[in-house]
Amino acid sequence: MSLHLIRQTVQRFRDISLKNKIFFSIIAVILIISAVIALLARWILVDNLIDELELRGIAIARTIAERSSGYILDMNQPELLSLIFEEAKLKERQHLVSYIFVSDREGQVLSHTLTRKFPETLRLANQVPPDQAKSVRLTRIGDQMAYDIATPINQGIYRIGTVHVGLNKNHIDQLVAKLRTTFLGFLSAVVVIIFIITHRLAKYITLPVFKLTQIAEEVSKGNFDVKLDFEQVSKGGQPTECPAFANPEVACRHLDGNLAPEAHGGGQGAIDPVCMDCRFYRSQKGDEVAQLADAFYNMIWSIRLYRRRLRESEKKYRSLFDSGPDPIFVINHQSFDIIDANPRAVEVYGFSREELIGKPFTELAPEHTHEYFQSLQSQGEAHGLVTYPKALHYKKGQKPFYVNLHASNTTYKGQPAIVLASTDITEMVEKDAQLIQANKMKSLGEMSAGIAHELNQPLNAIKMGSDFLAMMVEQQRAIPPSDLHQVVSEMSTQVDRAAEIINTLRSFGRKAELVTERVDINKPIQAVYTLVARQFELDNIHLELDLDRAIHPVMAHDNRLQQVFFNLVANARDAIIEKNQRLPDRPVGTIRIRTYQKGNRVVAVVQDDGIGIRDAVRDKIFEPFFSTKESSIDMGLGLAITYGIVKDYGGDIQLASQEGIGTTFTLSFAAA
């Protein structure tokens, strides 16, 4: 039961405020100490006082006993009386000494200081036993109480009388009472002072704590602009006076002290002179409470700075998201559904924001999106950027357009997500196409003389055949049936031949579609062969084909591949001509095109035995506007465009060359 009570008390004590805890604890301790002191004082002071007074009484008695022995023997009563009166009334003793009387051996009172009749009860009230030197006993005299101190008067070994000194008990009690009152008064004063001090101290400790609590509450509610008005505040100013607060890009020496210089802002060199004596971060000398207040103040200031930075950063990224020039999507990590899209995405893709959100991203980009995102996911937590060039996306209404994609892993509302920016490069792709087309037209221009010659051959045969027939008819001569058959079948063949040249030309000149198709790589090679082989023959250059008919198709454009091979064989021809110009008697050059399948790659090799490429320029050979030929005849775009086209199809082009021996271009594409 009592245990329960203690527990309850302890619990109650716990619940009371810190101020009261301090206050009550100290008061309780002081009270306990006071009580102990009071008890000790009573023990020591009061008893000592009484003993001291007794000793004084004994001393008086002994003095009288000494001086009175002669008078007793002489029975000189007047002297004796005068002696005891003298002793009794000496100075302040009169208050202490109630009476003195001297009795003889038989106990008869010889003389006394009482002004009335000697009370008989007093005479024998306190007798000194024979072996004792004194006896103290409380006696009653009239209505008063007194301590009777009896001392024997000895002459030699004989006791001749007894001296009794009565000490006034009232007086003693008064003295004790006075002592007690003074002492208790002092103790009370001490307690009161301590009470006040304790009160003040408790308030001093708890008031800042109370204020800090209030501020912390405000802060926890999100009010960071709460006034930090502690008593210790001696600095401070408008927040905008802090360079780091005014401009979140500026590093704060206090806040970013542990960061590497480049981690935030300009580093050491950029310390604002204002910051040399920071007006916001404080570290005062003072007691723990002041230091706590400072630390708290600094914490709040740090939070304010951080919050401001965060807000600025949020604002910055939000504005990037909202007003960025490119569409930005936030995409679910698992389902690839669109979680968020910026206004530019709405504008470019033509869907409303509501339509976009929740839509699987694969609807906008049906091709390669899965692989792309999977490659991103395989990165795991790494926040690297994964780029996908020239992806085909569809706007509302299935309108295709080209974009470059940049995506990285992120977290959105606590969930892993993909943030993806898509840059519309349709215009660039169109410009590319125009450039490719221009290069093609240039090629066509270069070819035109040869093509004319080539077309002239079948036309010539047809013309001669028809002239022959006309002549025979005019001259009414009989045409042998075999001749007639030969002429007409040859004419038909030659028409086909001319038509093929024209078709090849047409397909070469046509602009490529946006979408790639499955192309048997042998076909463009053959087309180029049709266009150039005979012309090359005229320059004593053999164009040899070694084509594997069993290779897989590749995803490409037929006529762009024609352009690739045309550019390569045209370069090969130039290389051979350049080499042969230095040699006498028109040697024969050879260009060999070989195709084969290697694993899941389709490979085409264009090999010549021309002049070769110098090591010094080998790295530049695919660069635009680089040419080894005279600048007036060559823009230096042929191989750059070739390279661009091959790369566009995800293909690879490798160069091996030996100066004076020849050059080999090896192209490889993924089999479709």
Place this chain on the structure above:
Amino acid sequence: MEKILVIDDEKPTLTMFRLMLSAYGYEVLTAENGQQGLEIFSRERPSIVLTDIKMPGMNGIEVLKEVKAIDPSAEVIVITGHGDMDLAIQALNLDATDFINKPIQRHLLEQAIQRAQERRRMAGEQAVEMVLQPTGSAAVITIQGNITAASEDRLQSLYREALALDKPRIVLHFQENAAINGAGIALVTQLLLESQKQGRQVVVAELSENLRKVFDIVGLSKIVPVVDSLEKALA
């Protein structure tokens, strides 16, 4: 039967030549390249050689040189692509008899062969036949056959005679079978420039198609008026 050699890398063309020239009554020899052609020429010694200029391996110009080296009197007609006048002039300078453009016009082929035949007939004699004939307002020099370096004396004397006639203009009247080689071009050019210096009006009339092309290429048609017929030249 007279032999004629055709050298062309185009088989269909060779086939057509064979049919056509056989119909004209020639024994037609064909070769698909210059090397083969020269072998046949050395063996068969045909009077007339038709060779394509653009051929893989040995080209027509080389064939022309080789043939002329073997037999300077051989008549070599070069076949040029359309518009390849530079090669035609080069061939003429190398003493080719004539040139024909592809696609080959039947009448041009006939004329070229005919001229070659006539030149062969006139071989050893005066290669060119030129006659001065004064008319009312002009001195007309009629030219037929092949104008070569050998024609210089005759042409110069006729020109001086024409000047002496003191007519307002001199007409160079080319016959259908007239042909010209490199040296002949140089000769005519020199003559025309001279007359221009002297302030004499010279008109060229009735150039054959091939000659007209040659005159255009070497720039003679800019120096003197070229007209289609003698009547126009006299008008």
